[in-house]
Amino acid sequence: MKTESKAKKFFGSKTFTLLLLLAAMVIVFTILSGGLKSIKGSFIDPKNLKQVIAGMSVVSVLTIGAGCLLISGQVDLSAGGIGTLSALLFAHFYSNWGIPLIISLIISLIIAGAIGYFNAILINRLNCQGFITTMATALVCTGLTYVLSASGDGILKNIRIENEAFNYIGTKSVLGGYVPVIVLIALAFFVVYGIIVSQTKFGRSIYLVGGNPTASHLAGINPKRISNILFVNSAVLGGVAGIFYTAKMKQGSYAGIAGNQFAGMTAAILGGISFGGGSGGMVGAFIGLLILNAFQNGVTIIGVPSYWQQVASGLLLIVALSVDFLAMQRKAAGLRRTVRRGQAEKAAAAEGGDK
Amino acid sequence: MTAQKTSKFFRSKSFALIAIIIVMIIAFTLGNKNYISAGNISGFMTNISTAGLLAVGMVCLLISGNVDLAAGTEACMAGIFVATILGSGMPWPVALIITILFGAAMGLFNAFLVNVLGFMGFIATIGMSSVYKGLALVVSNGINVSISNQGFYPLGAYSIQMGKFALPLPFIYTVVLFVIYGLILKYTKFGRSIYLIGGNRNAARLAGVSIKKVSTILYINCGAIAAFCGAVSTAKMNSAGPQAISGTEMDSIAGAVLGGVSFMGGSGGLGGAFIGLFLISAFKNGLTAISLPTYWQTVAQGGILLIALVVDYFGERSRVSALKAEAAQAA
Amino acid sequence: MANSLEFNDVGKMFPGVRALSGVSFKAESGKVLALLGENGAGKSTLLKVLSGDIKPDEGEILIDDVQQSFSSPLESIKAGISVIYQERQLIPGLSVAENIFAGDLPGSSGIVNYKELRDAASEIIQKFGLSIDPDQPVGRLSVAYQQMVEIMKAYRRNSSIIAFDEPTASLAEAEISILFRLINELKAEGKVIIYISHRLGEIFELADNIVVLKDGQLVKTFVCSETTEDDLIHAMVGRDIGDTYANLSRNSVYGDTILEVSGLETEDIHDISFSLKKGEVLGFAGLVGAGRTEVMRAIFGADKILAGTVTFEGKEVHFKSPKNAIDAGIALCPEDRKEQGLVLFRSIRDNITMPVLAKLRKFLFLNKKDEAVLADAAIEKYSIRTPTADKIVFELSGGNQQKVILGRWTSDLFPAKLLILDEPTKGIDVGTKAEVYQMVCDYAKAGMAVIFVSSELTEVINVADRIIVMKDGRITGEVLRAEATEEAVLAMAMAGE
Known part of the structure; x- marks a missing residue:
């Protein structure tokens, strides 16, 4: 009885809707890319699936940061900008100043965290609007990135990184060559954050603060502290994403991952995370990420021209929102059914009583 | 009474902003005495008009508790649209009207996403901006669409000569629209209902105001004005590019918020928004005037926003304490 | 001016709950009809049906024996119904005057006449016997005064049917007496008044007739002068509470x-x-x-x-x-x-x-x-x-x-x-x-x-x-x-x- 209701619960859940969407997408892309005739060169060609997986590393950590903030009812538009700046600083420290790799890494992430804390102070202490504050921070970071990577003649230059181990992590794959090392690291991040969000006091607090900061405060939770941590977290994860990108490219890049925070937000929303913590979690966000990557890869492989791909990725965000909408509709329909059944039973019972 | 009014003004947000603007102008003039030259001022006026035109529709949306982050890309699309239909030999006034209708249709689609499908406006319009960015590339094939229609060009490029000083037409459009919409917001029933739905949706609904109707009109309005902005900008450049204007809506929003329009809706107005926008534009213009390297300009633009936000905080704090003192005196 | 408001067999389902079922009663002009019931009895739902906020699944509302069907609050307002909600519906940044006339500002051809607005608001404020500056933002008023502004909002519509949902919840005695005076005036003018309150004392002071709801159904209709508190409580809870306070089992030993x-x-x-x-x-x-x-x-x-x-x-x-x-x-x-x-x-x-x-x-x-x-x-x-x-x-x-x-x-x-x-x-x-x-x-x-x-x-x-x-x-x-x-x-x- 209980397992049955559990199964039922699963089929009614958003996760299930998302998996359906993912499956549908895989099928459609496979058919459109000629997968029925020959697997080779189609969407489900192992070579291509490898591409899908490889594309996940950078956006995945941004998805985590954006997801946590969305649950708490906030957004950070600066994650990409901060990540680009801190990754460039990392390359600068290591390649230009000769600071040891690990120390360069730590310093650059600390700088990312500090910028995140700066966001947090403006938003939580000075009550600035998060949207516009993080937008301004993103501008400053992007500008500083340009300044740092501009050579004397004003031309922007990337900074190469010559380190075997680091480049190995960025470019090598394990598990039969299917899973790049950085994707594995990204997955580990997902697991850790999944546990934090669903199984710890801190994770629960994120939902509570997102739902009602005043009530949380009066129940002994410090909403500002939670929010501060999440902004720092989002910035540090932005930094990590930037480092991932650096490792992949073997160079600190001035263009970097600026703007990628939107992809992170899209994945989180696709994954069913709602603003203010009504629903969603890291499992959904992960599926959202898979959908996003499968989609971006799929439109390429079925030969959608590159300009149309931009159109498509915008449409995907709209679709993401629709999934939420449709899931709600289904839930409402389910409730209505239950009510009707209850009524029918009641009516039947009443009739029986009359007799 | 007058003294009270004066003291109120000195505590107001506008005053703080105007003070910052004055200090800034003095500083830039010290850096480059051509900053307040006739040429620079008229260049400044041309520049402010793009973000300014977008701001008109945007402020109305913001007050109603909505936002259109696709406004810039809508303008860009409209620019390419008008260039394309002009290329087919259509007379320019007809083309302009059709373009504005095209913008209204884009706005209507946003309204559909928000009001019918119930999406969060700011996320839905981020999605749409990406769609339009892509469509702009598709339609223009990635290259600028140039215009041969001779009648269209002055719409954006003409200036009224007043001695040494040239008053650009786009700036006149901007001022006229600010005045018209300012009056609408303050003096019409429709304008007041915008504040109503932004301030308290439920109260508005129960007072018989149709939230969906008002916000649909505002999205359409924002799209139409964005299209006009795109057309003017295309005329000014005599061509339309797939990258034009995109992102300018952020300047409009930033200016509006600096000028006291709340992102949550229900407060602020076009007057404050104009001052806020003026501050941002004058600052950008000044950075060029003192020939700060371009890369530093990006940093400084973010910096001025952050500084303005902090100044706003301290201004707000002093206003609150002054209000409290007032209340205590009354009691 | 309407003479009667009638609910005829009104029913409403919510997911999992039957909020209203077969509710029928009639309220007449010049009388105060009180709605009583425990929480969840269906009073608020009934009010929402009346205000056009929600649509009933069954039954209808009749005004002067004419069937009404409201698909939005606006239609209900146009039919001459005003509902004063328990939760204040004010816009803190707008002036008192503008809040009072929200959605219906004075003026012609879409232009607001601010002078007329201020005068009309002042007149109402005076009628209420309060001293409030009509130009003041409503957010700066005390909670009790905000509630009074909420009541003014409904009052100024001059509707023939006025419903109050727990209007005294956040009022002090002084404002309550003003409110009661006004309700009695409205009654004398021949309005249909619906009054919801948990405070039995108020109901006995104001009401002519009392309708008791329980679990979404109408239990009984009382004439106020022919009933007692005990009868009402009995009807509401389905049992005697007796003297609540006397029966409390209290603590008598204090510690440190x-x-x-x-x-x-x-x-x-x-x-x-x-x-x-x-x-x-x-x-x-x-x-x-x-x-x-x-x-x-x-x-x-x-x-x-x-x-x-x-x-x-x-x-x-x-x-x-x-x-x-x-x-x-x-x-x-x-x-x-x-x-x-x-x-x-x-x-x-x-x-x-x-x-x-x-x-x-x-x-x-x-x-x-x-x-x-x-x-x-x-x-x-x-x-x-x-x-x-x-x-x-x-x-x-x-x-x-x-x-x-x-x-x-x-x-x-x-x-x-x-x-x-x-x-x-x-x-x-x-x-x-x-x-x-x-x-x-x-x-x-x-x-x-x-x-x-x-x-x-x-x-x-x-x-x-x-x-x-x-x-x-x-x-x-x-x-x-x-x-x-x-x-x-x-x-x-x-x-x-």
Whole structure:
């Protein structure tokens, strides 16, 4: 009885809707890319699936940061900008100043965290609007990135990184060559954050603060502290994403991952995370990420021209929102059914009583 | 009474902003005495008009508790649209009207996403901006669409000569629209209902105001004005590019918020928004005037926003304490 | 001008609940019809049907025997219906005048005539006998005045049918008497008036006819002059409550002093001193805005203390945040359940375990089994009506929501030493109120110290052992229950007026 209701619960859940969407997408892309005739060169060609997986590393950590903030009812538009700046600083420290790799890494992430804390102070202490504050921070970071990577003649230059181990992590794959090392690291991040969000006091607090900061405060939770941590977290994860990108490219890049925070937000929303913590979690966000990557890869492989791909990725965000909408509709329909059944039973019972 | 009014003004947000603007102008003039030259001022006026035109529709949306982050890309699309239909030999006034209708249709689609499908406006319009960015590339094939229609060009490029000083037409459009919409917001029933739905949706609904109707009109309005902005900008450049204007809506929003329009809706107005926008534009213009390297300009633009936000905080704090003192005196 | 309003066999389903079923009654002009019923009885739903906020599934509304069908609030307003809601529907940034005329500003061809607006608003304010500047932003008014603005909003429409949903919930006596005068005037003008209140005294003062609802159905219709309080309560709860207060089983043994407040001063309160013993129920009476909530917030570490001391369990304490107070064993059930008490879209379980998450830890993680046990215990202890602890709090009735908050602060993992209840019975039906009173006494018996803040005089002087009266942020008097009379307490609450 209980397992049955559990199964039922699963089929009614958003996760299930998302998996359906993912499956549908895989099928459609496979058919459109000629997968029925020959697997080779189609969407489900192992070579291509490898591409899908490889594309996940950078956006995945941004998805985590954006997801946590969305649950708490906030957004950070600066994650990409901060990540680009801190990754460039990392390359600068290591390649230009000769600071040891690990120390360069730590310093650059600390700088990312500090910028995140700066966001947090403006938003939580000075009550600035998060949207516009993080937008301004993103501008400053992007500008500083340009300044740092501009050579004397004003031309922007990337900074190469010559380190075997680091480049190995960025470019090598394990598990039969299917899973790049950085994707594995990204997955580990997902697991850790999944546990934090669903199984710890801190994770629960994120939902509570997102739902009602005043009530949380009066129940002994410090909403500002939670929010501060999440902004720092989002910035540090932005930094990590930037480092991932650096490792992949073997160079600190001035263009970097600026703007990628939107992809992170899209994945989180696709994954069913709602603003203010009504629903969603890291499992959904992960599926959202898979959908996003499968989609971006799929439109390429079925030969959608590159300009149309931009159109498509915008449409995907709209679709993401629709999934939420449709899931709600289904839930409402389910409730209505239950009510009707209850009524029918009641009516039947009443009739029986009359007799 | 007058003294009270004066003291109120000195505590107001506008005053703080105007003070910052004055200090800034003095500083830039010290850096480059051509900053307040006739040429620079008229260049400044041309520049402010793009973000300014977008701001008109945007402020109305913001007050109603909505936002259109696709406004810039809508303008860009409209620019390419008008260039394309002009290329087919259509007379320019007809083309302009059709373009504005095209913008209204884009706005209507946003309204559909928000009001019918119930999406969060700011996320839905981020999605749409990406769609339009892509469509702009598709339609223009990635290259600028140039215009041969001779009648269209002055719409954006003409200036009224007043001695040494040239008053650009786009700036006149901007001022006229600010005045018209300012009056609408303050003096019409429709304008007041915008504040109503932004301030308290439920109260508005129960007072018989149709939230969906008002916000649909505002999205359409924002799209139409964005299209006009795109057309003017295309005329000014005599061509339309797939990258034009995109992102300018952020300047409009930033200016509006600096000028006291709340992102949550229900407060602020076009007057404050104009001052806020003026501050941002004058600052950008000044950075060029003192020939700060371009890369530093990006940093400084973010910096001025952050500084303005902090100044706003301290201004707000002093206003609150002054209000409290007032209340205590009354009691 | 309408002569009658009739509900004919009105029914409404919500997911999981039958909110209304077969409700039929008729209200006539020149009479006040009171709607009575426990929470969840369907009064608010009925009002929403009337205002066009929701559509009934069955039945219809008739005005002067003509069938109406409202698909939006606007149509209901046009049909001459005004509803005054319990929750204030004001826009804080707009002026009083604009709020009063919201959605219907004076002026021609779409242009607002501000002079006419100001004059019309002034006229209404004068009619109410209040001194409010019509140009002032409504957000700067006191809660009671805001409620009056809400009433003015409905009044100025000059509708022929006016419905009041608990209009006196946040009004002080002075404003209540103004309101009653107005209602009587409206009645004399021949309006149809529907009046919802939990306060039986008010109903006997105002109503001509009384309709009692229970579980979405009409129980009985009474003529006010031919009925008694006991009859009504009996009809509402389906059982006799008898004399609620006399039957309370109280605590009589006090322990040591647990709380000692001396010379407490914040921005809103001045020179507050009192003490409280374990096992004692201390009442705080006063008009709305007297500063009682602010005293509680200061003790709880939610507001900044400017001067004075708080001694808890013999030690001087300086709470910097509610968390410090909670760690010391103090609990606060805030005045506004939905805004300050609950995370509405989270489950009952999440809401109950909020303050004790740190104690539910096993290693680094939450122990979900223990959490479920804790939540189920609270559901059982307070007989919260729900199938599971997973239910979203938003879907519960007001009374059950309040029980969730009480459950939060009295669990095995958080046995509060001092429990502060700020208006715990606000918006709760008679039956649950009696339950809450007994709970308060039980807490005291278990050795807890309880502070009971209430604006209902009868309640506070009958439940508390000792009553402190406040006015304008200061303590104006203190009485024991045995000596307290409503007149005496009211005199202290209005001292100097």
